[in-house]
Amino acid sequence: MIVSLPPRWMLFTGALAALALAVPPFVIARVRATPDPNRAVHIFFDMDFQPKFRPQSVNPLFADGRAQRPSVLGTVARGEAGLDVHLSDGVVNGKWADTLPAGMTMSRELLDRGQQRYNIYCSACHGYGGYGDGTVNKRAMELMTNSAGPANGTSWVQAKSLHDPLVREHPLGMLFNIASNGIRTMAGYSAQIDTADRWAIAAYVQALQLSQNASIQDVPPEIRDNLKKEVK
Amino acid sequence: MSRFLFPRWSNLLLPTIILAAATIPVYAIFFVAYGLSPKTLEVGYQPEQPVPYSHALHAGELGLDCRYCHTSVEKAAHASVPATQTCMNCHTHIRPESPKLAKIKESYATGLPVPWIRIHKLPEFAYFNHSAHVSRGVGCVSCHGRIDKMEVVYQNEPLSMGWCLECHRNPDKNLRPLSEITNLAFDATAELSASEHQALKTKFDINPNDNCSTCHR
Numbered sequence: 163m164i165v166s167l168p169p170r171w172m173l174f175t176g177a178l179a180a181l182a183l184a185v186p187p188f189v190i191a192r193v194r195a196t197p198d199p200n201r202a203v204h205i206f207f208d209m210d211f212q213p214k215f216r217p218q219s220v221n222p223l224f225a226d227g228r229a230q231r232p233s234v235l236g237t238v239a240r241g242e243a244g245l246d247v248h249l250s251d252g253v254v255n256g257k258w259a260d261t262l263p264a265g266m267t268m269s270r271e272l273l274d275r276g277q278q279r280y281n282i283y284c285s286a287c288h289g290y291g292g293y294g295d296g297t298v299n300k301r302a303m304e305l306m307t308n309s310a311g312p313a314n315g316t317s318w319v320q321a322k323s324l325h326d327p328l329v330r331e332h333p334l335g336m337l338f339n340i341a342s343n344g345i346r347t348m349a350g351y352s353a354q355i356d357t358a359d360r361w362a363i364a365a366y367v368q369a370l371q372l373s374q375n376a377s378i379q380d381v382p383p384e385i386r387d388n389l390k391k392e393v394k
Numbered sequence: 395m396s397r398f399l400f401p402r403w404s405n406l407l408l409p410t411i412i413l414a415a416a417t418i419p420v421y422a423i424f425f426v427a428y429g430l431s432p433k434t435l436e437v438g439y440q441p442e443q444p445v446p447y448s449h450a451l452h453a454g455e456l457g458l459d460c461r462y463c464h465t466s467v468e469k470a471a472h473a474s475v476p477a478t479q480t481c482m483n484c485h486t487h488i489r490p491e492s493p494k495l496a497k498i499k500e501s502y503a504t505g506l507p508v509p510w511i512r513i514h515k516l517p518e519f520a521y522f523n524h525s526a527h528v529s530r531g532v533g534c535v536s537c538h539g540r541i542d543k544m545e546v547v548y549q550n551e552p553l554s555m556g557w558c559l560e561c562h563r564n565p566d567k568n569l570r571p572l573s574e575i576t577n578l579a580f581d582a583t584a585e586l587s588a589s590e591h592q593a594l595k596t597k598f599d600i601n602p603n604d605n606c607s608t609c610h611r
Contacts, residue, residue, distance in 0.1 A: 166402040183421065190429045197440035197548045210517035217472035226506050278573075282459040297456045302488050315491035349483040354465050 249357065252335030252342075252364075259335030266361055276366025279359045283351055284341075284367075292324035292370045319347045324367055325374050337364035432552035440548035441511040445497050453578075454542040460534055460576040471523040475510055478502050513549055514538070520555075521611050530598045531569040535578040536561070542578045558609065562602050569594040 167173065204210060215221055221229035233239060244250040249263040262268060281290060289295040302318035312318075322329055332340070341360045344350035351360065372380065381389055428434060452458050461467060463476040478501045485495055501508045516522055528534070534541065539550025551557060561568055569591055570582040586594075 168401075168403040168406065186425055186429060190425075190434055194428075194434050194438070197438045199441050201439055201441075202435035208517065209519045212518040214518070216518070217470075218475060227509075228507060282461050286456065286458055286462065298458075298484060298488075301456065302484075305488065313492075314489035316488055317490075318487045347487060349479075349486070351483075353477065353479055354462070 248335070252338035254335070258333035258339075260333050262334070262361060262365065266358065268365065272362050273366050273369055275359065276362035276364070276369075279355060280363050280366050280370075283355055284363065287321040287348075288324055292367070292374065294321040294323040296321065317347075321348070324371060330371050330375065334364050334368060337367050432554040432557070436549060436552050436554070438548055439513060440546055441513065443511055443546065444509050446494050446546075448545050449541045449547060450543055450545050460541075467524045468528050469525055471521075471525065473524045478508060513547055514553060516553060519610060521609050528575055529572070530600060531572065531575075531594050532561075532565070533568075533570050533575045533577070533580070533582065535580075536568045536582075540578055555609075559604055562604050562608075565600055565602055566591045566595055569598070569600070 215229035217230060219229045220227050224231070246263065247253045248259050252259050254261075266272065285296055286298040287294070287296040289299070299318075299321040302316065303320065305313045305316040306318050308316075324330075338360055340348070341355070341363050342350050342352040342357075355363070378386060378389075452463075453460060463480055464473045465476070467473040478498055481495075481498050482502050485498060489495060490499065497508060527537075537551055537553075541547060566588075567583045570580060570586070571594065574580040574582075582591075
């Protein structure tokens with residue numbers, strides 16, 4: 163039997179249609195494999211965008227575009243007046259405090275919390291051990307020793323070792339104040355860390371200092387012998 | 395007048411029609427399932443940000459913890475994008491004159507926020523809460539991918555309802571100890587055994603919840 167074919171134009175259109183069907187899979191595969199600078203088109207808006215403001219969203223009614231309004235200049239929120247200078251500045255009777263503020267007690271939990279927070283916020287510069295050897299400090303010191311002069315106006319001061327004899331003298335309240343307001347070229351962290359956590363960090367820094375400058379007398383007598391054996 | 399005769403080739407029409415009727419629905423299903431799925435449409439959204447800030451450098455190479463910048467992630471529903479002050483902690487002294495940081499310096503001087511472009515965004519009828527996940531053993535990497543390897547952040551997961559439920563119905567293998575929440579290199583599925591996952595589930599008291607009112611309130 164002779165297979166008789168339809169006219170040319172029909173075959174041609176058919177082939178074209180089959181080819182066209184092969185295009186979408188390629189497009190889909192490509193879209194899946196590559197990043198896209200545009201958000202997906204919204205055909206049905208449903209209730210995806212509602213006339214309300216979420217945290218950090220934009221409100222065009224204000225000149226700075228912030229929907230979250232910063233507090234009005236010269237006003238103080240309840241409980242944030244800083245009347246308890248021990249809690250908010252680390253000062254008692256005009257001197258650096260040696261103790262935690264009222265309501266906080268020294269405990270294992272407090273030190274663990276302090277360690278965790280220290281590792282998040284301070285270790286980048288001061289290092290996990292407190293020797294001033296954090297990754298950011300290293301990178302910044304490299305920029306300072308650039309052969310063509312400090313890159314892009316870098317002016318870094320070595321992050322102080324927390325085991326520096328002078329720093330070891332700092333009372334608890336002063337460490338708290340440094341964590342809050344910074345010192346010389348170091349920025350303060352009161353905007354990023356809340357008050358209780360800054361006290362926990364200060365307490366942990368003292369524990370860290372003690373750990374790196376401890377003598378056998380600081381070890382409880384019942385485990386001293388064990389420790390001596392381990393060292394040998 | 396001659397009668398109209400179907401040409402011989404029209405015998406081919408019937409098999410062609412049958413073939414088309416069989417393949418086109420399959421094709422259409424494929425098109426909708428793959429082409430219109432959030433995995434195609436939503437994943438991979440990577441807008442160009444106003445400042446060429448790199449997570450690969452800051453969170454990867456320098457090893458900054460996510461919470462150094464996204465401070466509210468453990469406490470609140472919303473994970474805050476950092477204020478300019480946070481960048482200036484370091485950049486007052488590190489490369490302050492770099493042209494790449496010009497917009498940050500400008501924002502610091504004027505007090506106007508940097509117009510970062512929002513990437514991950516649920517429809518506003520859905521309720522999501524970071525602290526409920528992050529403080530109960532679900533790490534950033536489960537929902538955002540390897541941010542610490544991204545020069546420019548892109549969306550790595552579909553964030554569709556099906557995707558949320560997939561984990562809510564079977565959260566075990568996504569759980570990790572709280573110390574590894576921001577450690578994106580930690581692979582909870584590979585590094586923990588089934589019994590360790592079970593222990594974490596008991597510890598955090600996790601009861602998978604797929605009531606509509608959990609997320610539509």
